[in-house]
Amino acid sequence: MKLIEALEILKRPAAEGQGLRIFLGCGFTPLHLQTFLAAQLTTAALGRRMEVRNGLFGDLAGSIERLDPSGIDTLAVIIEWSDIDPRLGMRTLGGWRPSQLDGILDSANLSVARLQHAVAGISHRVPTVVCLPTLPLPPMFSTPRIEEHAVEAQLRLTAASLGASLSQQFSLRIVNAQLLDETSPLATRYDLKSDLASGFPYTLQHACAVAEVLTSLIHPREAKRGLITDLDDTLWAGIVGDDGVDGISWHLERHTQMHGIYQQILGSLAGAGVLLGVASKNDSAVVERAFERSDLLLSKADIFPFETNWSLKSESVGRILKTWNVSADSVVFVDDSPMEVAEVQAAFPAMECIVFPKDDSSGTLELFKRLRDLFGKPVVTEEDSLRLASIRQSGAGRELGQSSPVTTEDFLKAADAHITFDFVRPTGDSRAFELVNKTNQFNLNGKRFSESQWRTLLSDPESFLLTASYKDKYGALGKIAVLGGRLRARMIHIDIWAMSCRAFSRRIEHQCLHYLFDTLAADEIVFAYEATSRNSVLQEFLTGLLESQPLPGASLRKDQFAARVPRLFHQVEGIARV
């Protein structure tokens, strides 16, 4: 983006909808960085108004310490060497004699400790992103530039320690320096003329690159949830049906290591809760044997389901989506055949379909980086690690239901289900936040929250937030539902209600209402319901209870609920009360 384009974006009338209020904490004049950041955030937020304010020149730590977090939605902190000690910049003539370097290092350590305290402290109250020094250190050391001076090494260690320490904070994200190195080469970052003339040390190119990474952290795109992979010449090199189980490979000695790296990446994704499925035109018995190879870096348990057959790839992919109960736009499909990729893409236009570049090592490296970008997320929760197991179990449950004459009542009664309700408001509960922002099918109104809106909600003393965790004899689903609202005069107003699609058909939604009526001693529940294009499951549920199509503000009396609720078999445990 050029500066003129950024300015033109900011001139346009703002789109409707709530924007963001960003505080840009930096010790230099923010000038074009502020412009680029506002423009890129506006673009990412589809034109909604972005307000970017900044603190005092030359006083980064003080600006953060004085900041009132209630007036902002996100804090972006840009730390440069001159914030750590002004003598590490070009605008101050404090001396670079070798005898002064130890003093600079001592003062840098003090500044970093102050910054660490200020930034970590405020990150508990407002979502924070941090960019550690991006500019080169000035040519102030006695060694030639090719040789790192001891103080130079110590300074880098000090900055890296700050990053390591801050990265432990919940709700604080740090710009990945490695990515910035790729998009903005070090040699083209610093603008001496601009630094001396106006106190803005970045070239336009670097300002744009920094704004871009900050925008991606402030306004992250939703991580993909599942990956469907082909097997032959993708997960491994070779055609297992032709070459045999021992003929396929993924190792250095056969020059097929890139397939091993791909397996390693898929293993990492599986560990982070990404759903993995296989769609392969193959004989299932042969694939079964291939997965018995002990040197495979991915186990059978990491993958569900396997669609190994001779039907169209799009048909296999369709069945996998149905099993996972996720939409096509949440899934990535990888196959070495451009034709298969085109066929799946035509059937599922919203799906990210990628050709595995088997004979192109640089293309493969780009694929691996792209997978990290598509699936990466800030936190891996306990529920992530349970996801595949629970889908496998519900698949088994469905199969049991199809082949057995047992009734739903019998099945639910025998499930030995336990629900744990929790009224506590843990500020670090990223799962509840994730549920509300990701769930579509069972979502009361489709309302999404920014982190700061979520924190405001949690801090409102008049409101409650209830989460529900579920387990049965088939396994644990983890935290699968969240409800938020207020209790006034024996009337519960539910503003938020989202439940994972993995928890459907277990009457957990009925138990949620039962629990609320019971524990809050309420006579009526009012739902801040809104129909969305995707919340049909919730619509059906409310229709069943209300015996009519739900409308915004629909209400349900306790006696109506008692008359219409089906039998509930769960063992219920409550952790805390409001």
Place this chain on the structure above:
Amino acid sequence: MSEQEERLIRCFASVFPGATPEEIRKLNSESAGNWDSLSITTLTAVVEEEFKVEIEPKLISELNSFEAFQDYLRRAGR
């Protein structure tokens, strides 16, 4: 209108929103209420990027009108 003039008007319009091309052609530090150090720094950066020139800081005080920028660009062979 020459292509150079059109591009320069676009640069000015990005920094002084709301002004018509005709008003921009007559714009100078006296007539523009918001011609301040921030706007001139931004305008200079936009013009440098757009025309791939590097304006010396000591010259900036002389670039006090649309016409002055036009003359500067002409002299710089842009």
